[in-house]
Amino acid sequence: MENIEKRIKELEEEIRQTPKNKATEKHLALLKAKLARLREERESIKGGGKRHLDIAIKKRGDATVVLIGFAGVGKSTLLRKLTRAEPKVAEYPYSTSNPQVGMMEYNYAKIQVMDLPGIVRERHSKEKIREILSFARVADLVLLIFDPFTVSEKQKIENLLTEFNFRLNRAKPLITIEKRASGGLIINKSRDCKLSVEKIKSLLKGLGLHNGIITINCDATEEDIIDSFFRNRIYVPAIKILNKMDLLSAEEVREIKEFFPISAEKGINLEELKRKIWEILELKRIYLKPKGREIEERPLIVKGNPTLREISKRIFGKEAKKAYLIKGRNMKREVSLDYIPKDKEIVEFKI
Numbered sequence: 001m002e003n004i005e006k007r008i009k010e011l012e013e014e015i016r017q018t019p020k021n022k023a024t025e026k027h028l029a030l031l032k033a034k035l036a037r038l039r040e041e042r043e044s045i046k047g048g049g050k051r052h053l054d055i056a057i058k059k060r061g062d063a064t065v066v067l068i069g070f071a072g073v074g075k076s077t078l079l080r081k082l083t084r085a086e087p088k089v090a091e092y093p094y095s096t097s098n099p100q101v102g103m104m105e106y107n108y109a110k111i112q113v114m115d116l117p118g119i120v121r122e123r124h125s126k127e128k129i130r131e132i133l134s135f136a137r138v139a140d141l142v143l144l145i146f147d148p149f150t151v152s153e154k155q156k157i158e159n160l161l162t163e164f165n166f167r168l169n170r171a172k173p174l175i176t177i178e179k180r181a182s183g184g185l186i187i188n189k190s191r192d193c194k195l196s197v198e199k200i201k202s203l204l205k206g207l208g209l210h211n212g213i214i215t216i217n218c219d220a221t222e223e224d225i226i227d228s229f230f231r232n233r234i235y236v237p238a239i240k241i242l243n244k245m246d247l248l249s250a251e252e253v254r255e256i257k258e259f260f261p262i263s264a265e266k267g268i269n270l271e272e273l274k275r276k277i278w279e280i281l282e283l284k285r286i287y288l289k290p291k292g293r294e295i296e297e298r299p300l301i302v303k304g305n306p307t308l309r310e311i312s313k314r315i316f317g318k319e320a321k322k323a324y325l326i327k328g329r330n331m332k333r334e335v336s337l338d339y340i341p342k343d344k345e346i347v348e349f350k351i
């Protein structure tokens with residue numbers, strides 16, 4: 001372990017001291033990739049260590065939203081307001097020591113909300129922070145909560161999340177890396193990719209890959225290639241929230257851009273927040289009409305853009321023969337099973 005630590009320090013130093021220009025680009029890519037590999041190795045050794053929070057939380061409901069933030073910003077207060085859960089809320093920080101969950105009902109969807117212990121840099125070890133954040137691996141959406149006292153430190157939380165492999169609000173890069181036993185490195189890249197073949201090869205060598213096929217179908221960065229190699233990165237959407245907006249003037253709230261302002265305690269903007277959560281989660285209500293009967297009262301909740309074929313398999317365990325959209329009384333139109341229904345559409349299946 002000490003040895004890895006030492007090599008990491010040496011590499012960091014070498015990267016710092018290398019001038020950044022055209023001539024050194026390739027070498028820097030190699031060093032960066034080597035560093036990423038060592039860091040990964042260090043994590044895998046530490047990951048096997050003892051656990052502090054000995055609990056497991058099952059994913060339930062139609063989607064899971066996780067609240068992350070420094071201690072005392074109001075995460076537990078927000079959980080109480082969004083769900084019927086009653087976690088401890090206290091004036092002193094670090095009041096939540098284990099993850100708490102509640103279920104939020106919105107548009108008939110059941111959205112699991114998970115409140116995590118507040119992160120405190122000075123008080124928590126890296127291992128502890130890793131452990132807290134590891135609960136967010138199941139998240140379909142992360143809410144990064146700040147208050148007026150911590151908003152200037154947003155970068156710290158973002159850096160920690162990046163360090164522990166979260167990639168917020170970023171699409172997964174279209175890169176595949178196939179390892180081979182021999183044959184050297186074969187690079188297939190689309191026009192979008194502006195990295196030179198030489199640089200890509202340096203990165204892969206730094207990662208310890210000397211034989212394989214890499215296919216890049218996006219405007220990839222060096223980090224994207226490193227990320228794709230390790231395969232353990234979590235691509236998840238996030239909303240940055242400024243809580244306790246009641247403590248600020250309207251003018252001050254406006255100045256804090258890119259944050260969604262709320263007051264959990266005073267209940268300000270919470271309906272708007274729920275709507276935003278619903279939109280980002282890409283949830284849809286599909287109303288089913290059994291043949292010859294009334295439309296079912298509770299819709300089926302689906303995530304993303306499934307086709308009618310996929311939906312019929314999910315509810316009947318097999319593919320429907322036909323599907324119809326119902327538009328008002330006596331208005332029934334047959335649609336293809338490849339049709340992707342929109343929110344609130346009414347569907348009748350023939351099975």
Ligand SMILES: Nc1nc2c(ncn2[C@@H]2O[C@H](COP(=O)(O)OP(=O)(O)OP(=O)(O)O)[C@@H](O)[C@H]2O)c(=O)[nH]1
Pocket residue numbers: 069070071072073074075076077078088089090091092093094095096097116117118119243244245246247262263264265266
């Ligand atoms: N003024 C104001 N105070 C709030 C608001 N939301 C929460 N608080 C207060 O902030 C304090 C901390 O709230 P918690 O919900 O316990 O915060 P937490 O983020 O869960 O804290 P830890 O579990 O310690 O990380 C409490 O005194 C809350 O009453 C808000 O919208 N406005």
Ligand SMILES: [Mg+2]
Pocket residue numbers: 075076077088089095096115116117118
């Ligand atoms: Mg709490």
